[in-house]
Amino acid sequence: MDPINSIKELINQGNIDSAILQLESYIQTDSERKDEAYYLLGNAYRKRGDWATALNHYQSAIDLNPQSPAAEARKMAMDIMNFFNQDYI
Numbered sequence: 817m818d819p820i821n822s823i824k825e826l827i828n829q830g831n832i833d834s835a836i837l838q839l840e841s842y843i844q845t846d847s848e849r850k851d852e853a854y855y856l857l858g859n860a861y862r863k864r865g866d867w868a869t870a871l872n873h874y875q876s877a878i879d880l881n882p883q884s885p886a887a888e889a890r891k892m893a894m895d896i897m898n899f900f901n902q903d904y905i
Contacts, residue, residue, distance in 0.1 A: 851881035
């Protein structure tokens with residue numbers, strides 16, 4: 817099975833820590849789908865509630881591929897953070 821698909825399954829099943837470990841390893845060894853791996857890493861950290869790290873990984877995906885779905889994910893995450901943190905702006 818494709819490693820990216822296996823990692824997506826881990827995320828969908830709620831095995832976030834395992835997915836993060838596998839993604840970090842994948843990013844070190846594979847460059848062909850690195851933007852997708854960073855996007856998934858952003859999703860994993862977002863599901864964990866670590867919004868700042870999620871945004872950083874989304875940005876890494878966007879830097880590699882401006883057409884990445886991470887661009888929309890980053891925008892939505894920023895909108896959510898801005899909505900909940902209006903008192904701090």
